[in-house]
Amino acid sequence: MNKKLLILLILVCFLFSVSAASAEEIKIGGVACLTGAAATYGASTKNACILAFEAVNAEGGVDIGGTKYLINYIFEDDQGSPEVAANAFRKLIDQDEVVAILGSVMSSCTLAGAPIAQDAGIPVISPTSTAVQVTLTGDYIFRACFLDPFQGAVVATFSTNDLKAKTAAVIFDNANDYTKGLAESFKESFEKLGGKVVAYESFADESKTFDFSAQLTKIKSANPDVIFLDGYYSAAALMAKQARGLGITVPFVGADGWDSAEFTKLGGEAVEGGYFCNHYSPEDPRPIVQNFVKKYTETYGATPDALATLAYDAALILIDSLHRAGSMDGAAIRDAISATDLECVSGQITYNEVGDPIKKAAIIKVEDGKFVFQKFVQP
C-alpha cells in the first residue's frame, strides 16, 4: 500500500511541473553549463542574457506586431554533457513551450540539442559553439560567434602580415575538436599565404597532459619564427612556461581560448608579448561596447569576457528578430534572424545562408599582465 502511494505521489509531482504561459509574456529558453569544468562559461552566458532581457523588460518588453511582451527567460543547466543538453532542449521545447532558445555553450551540447529544435521548428542561436557542423544541422540553427576556420585564418593572417613570420609551429590538443579545427585551418591559411608550417605537434587531451617537453623539444629543433599555442588558457600557459624553460624565445600566438583573467596569472613572464585573437575588446571605443562593459561590471562586478559578450549579442539579435518578425511563429523568426543586420558589441553582424555570422575579429596583445587591444582583422 505504501509503495503504491509513493508511486502515485511521484506521478502527481510530475504533473505539477508542467507550466503554462501567462498572457502578455513570451518565453525564451537558455541552455548552458552551470556546473562542471566549464562552469564559468555558463555563468557568464546566463548573466549576460539576463542583463539583455532585463533591459528590454524595463522598457515594457519586446514589441511584436504592436503588442509589448515581457520576456520570461527560462534557463536550464546542461552540465556540459550532450545527453543532459538533449533533455534540457526537449524540456524547454515540449514542457515550457519556448519560442526560441539561446544555447548552448559547448559545441557538443548544441549538436545534441539542435536536431530536436530543428524538428520542432524552434530557432536556436548558439552564442559560442564554434564547430562547423552546428549550423549545418538545419536552417533553424544559427550562431553568434565566428567559426574555427575563420579564427585560424585570422591568426595566420596576423602572423604573416604583422609578425612577418615565414615559418610557424603549431601545438594543439588532438582530442578536442575546437583546437584541432583551429590547427588545421591555421596550417591551411598560413601555407596559402606563402609560409611554411615546420612543426605540427599534438598532445592527447589537455586535461590529462601536463608535460609538453617532448613536443616542445621537437618544435625547438625545427626553429620556427612563431609558435601557435593552440589550446585553452591553462594548457597554453603551461606550454608557454615550459617552452621558455627550454630556451625558446620566439613570440607566441593564440586564439580565443586564451581569453581568461587567469591566463596572465598562470603564465606570468612566459606569456608576455603574446598575441591572441578574440571576439571583442573591452577597450573598443564604440558606445555600445562601453555601455555594455559598464552595465555588466556594475551588475556583476567583473569585466565581461568574450562569452558574456557573445551571449549578449545573441540576445540582442533575438530581440531584434522578434521585433522584425512581428509574430511568434518559428519560421517567421528564423527568416528574421537570417535577415539580421545589426550593430552588436562584437561588431556589425549579418548572416550568410548557412547561419554563420559575418564579422571581424580583434587581436589582443598581452602586455604587463593585461590584455591590450591591437587591431581588428578581416582576412
Place this chain on the structure above:
Amino acid sequence: MDIESVSTTGHCLLQCPVVLYKAVKLFSTKLGKKRKMTKKQLYDSMNNNILTYNKLTNWKKYLFISVIILFFLFVYILSFGTQAFFQQLVNGIQLGSIYALIALGYTMIYGIIKLINFAHGDLFMFGAYISCFLGNYLVAHNIGFPFIIVLIFSMFVTALLGMAIEKIAYKPLRFKPRLAALITALGVSLFLENFFALSPENVPFPLNKIVFGPKYIPFPALIAEKVYNIGGVTINNIKILDVVITIILMVGLQYIVKKTMVGKAMRAVAFNKDACLMMGINIDNIISITFGIGTSLAAAAGTLFALTYGQLQSPYMGIWPGLKAFIAAVLGGIGSIPGAMLGSYVMGISETFATSINSNFGYSIAFIILIVVLIFKPAGLLGKFTKEKV
C-alpha cells in the same frame, strides 16, 4: 624522413617481434603436444627439468626483449639524434620519479591488504592542494625554507587523511569479500574528487572553505628556477630536486621496511595476515601505519608534481597519474617494493619516448605495456605469482 613515416614504420616494426615471439611460442607448445610420451615419462621429465626449464626460457625471454628494446632505441637515435635522446631520457627519469612515489604507495597497500586503493590518486591530488595553500600562506608571510615545511606538512596531513579513510571505509570490510572493498575504494575515490571539485559559490557555509573548485590554481614558486644546459640538454634545478627527493624517500622507505621492527611487522602482515593475528601483532596499527606511509609518499609526489609543473589543473588531476603509477606497479610486480621502483622508471622513460614519436602512442603506451605484461608475465618483472590455496 618525416615524423609520420617514422612513426608508422616504428609501429610496424614494433608489431613484428611480438607476433614472431607469439608464433614461436605457439609452435613450440604444439610441438610439445605432438610428442608421444607416456604419462610417467612426461611427469618424470617435467620434474627433472622443471628448474632448468624455467631458467632456460627466462634468459631467452629476457635476451629477446632486450634485443627488441636496443633495436628500438637504435632506430630512435637514428631518427631524432642523440641530443634529443638524452633530453627525453632526462625527462623520462624525472617523470618516472614522480610515478615511483605514487606506485610505492599502491604496492605497499596492495601487499598488505590485497586491495587496489583507487583513492590513492586522489590522495596525491590532496597533497598537492594542501601544499599549494600552505605555500601561498608561507610566501605571503615571507617565511624561510618554504619548500621543506610545505613538503613535510602535506605529507603529514595526507597521511592523517589516508589513515582516516582506512579506518572508516576499508577496515569494516577487511574480512569480507574483496569485491566489496574494491567497490568501496572506487566510491571513496569518486567522492573525494567530486567533493573537492564543487565550486565554492554553490556550496553552503561550512563546506565552502574546504572545497577547491574545478578550476586551475597556480602553484606558488617556492624555489627559484635555474636552468642548466649540459651539452645541449636543458635541465631545470626543480627536475633534479624531484629525482633527489625521490631517491631520499625511497632509501628511507627501504630502511624502514628492512631495518626496523615496524617494517618487519609490515612484511609479516603482508606475508600472512592470519598468522600474524595469532602471533599477537596488532594488525590494525600496522595496517594504519602502512597506509600512513604510503599516502605520505603520494603527497610528496603531489607536491613535487605541482612544483615542477607550476599549476594544479583540477581536483581530477590525480586520476591519470594514479592510473599510470598503478600500471607501473603492476609492471614491476605488485606487492614488491623494488618492483614498483623499477616499473615506474621503465614506465616514465617509455612514456616520454612514446610521446615524442606520436602523442596518441604516448597516451596509450601505458595500456599497451599493461596488456603486454598481463599476457606475458602477469606477476610483473620482479613479482611472484602466488597460487591461491584453499
Place this chain on the structure above:
Amino acid sequence: MKIIKNIINLIKKYYKFILITVLVYLLFQIFNGSIPIAPRLLTRYYMQIIMFALINIIMTVSLNLINGFTGQFSIGHAGFMCIGAYTSAYFTTILFKAANMAYFPQLVLFIFSLIMGGLVAAFAGYLIGLPTLKLRGDYLAIVTLAFGEVIRSIVRSSDEIAAFINQIGLVKFSETIAKLNGPRGLSTIPALSKFWLVYIICIISVIIMRNFIYSTHGRACLSIRENEVAAETMGIDTTRYKIIAFSMSAFFAGVGGGLFAHVLRFIHPENFSFIKSIDYLIYLYAGGMGSITGSIIAATGLTILPEFLRVINFQQWRMVIYPLFLVILMLRKPDGIFGNREFSFLVPKKKEVN
C-alpha cells in the same frame, strides 16, 4: 505446421506476460497522446527520458551479467557502448543513408546495424577477456578501465586512422572512416529509435539474459562467483564461462549503445567516458548484484531522478552523493538494495520431483 503449433503453445504458456507488456505499452501510448483517450500527460520530454531509462535498463542488466552473476569487476562498460554506438551509426549514417530510405528497409537496416554493433562489441570483449580473465579479478578492473580510454582514444584519432588507411590504398573505406569525425562528434544520425522499437528490444534483451542466467551456463557463472576454486575443482572451465559471460554482456552493451546513438542523434567520444561507466556501476550496485529486478528498478529510478531534481539545482551534488551512497551501501549491505531477490515472474518455477 509444427512451427505454428510451437508458437501457439508458447503464447499459451506465457500469455500473462505478453498481455502485461502489451498493456504497459498501450498505457504509455495513451498518455503520450497517440491514442486519444486520456489527456496528454507524457510529453515528448518524458518519453525521451523513458527511452533513456529503457536503454539504461539494457546496459545495467548486461553489466549485471558480468559483475553480479559472474562476480567479476568490470568497470569499462561505456567502452562497449561506444563501440556499439559508433558501429551502428556507421551503418545507418555513413554507409547507407538511412534517412533517405522508405520505412520498412529503414527498420531492417536499423536492426541489422544494432546487431552488428553488438557483434563488434562482443568481439572486442572477447579480445580483452582472453588474456585477462585467466587472472585474478583485480586485473580485469584496470584492464577494462584502460580499455574504455583506449577505445575513446581510437575514435578520437579516426582522422589519423583514415589517413593511414588512405595511404595503404583503400581510399573509399578510408573516406568512410574519416566521416566518423573523431573529436568533432558524429551528428545527423537519423532518429530511428522509435519508442516501440526500444521497448521491444529492451524486453527481448532482458528475456535473453534472464534465460541465460537460469540455464546451465548461468549456473556455472553463479558457481564461479561463489567460489572460483571450488568451481574449477568441480570441472567447470571457469575461463571459458567467464569469457562467454563477458562477451554476452559486451554484446548487449553494444546493442544498448546503438539504440542510444539513435535516440541522442549525436555521439561524441566524451559521451562514453569513465563517468558513464561509473553511472552504470552505481545503478548496478544500488539495485543489487545478482538481481535483474534490482537492476531494472535502479536503472529506471536513477535515470529519472536527476531530471526530477533539476528544480533544486541538484546536478553538482549528484556525483558527490552517489559515491557516498555507494560506500555506505557497501559498508552496510554489500548485496545492494534488492540483494538477491527478484520479482516472482522472473524466477522459473521449480518443477516438483516425485
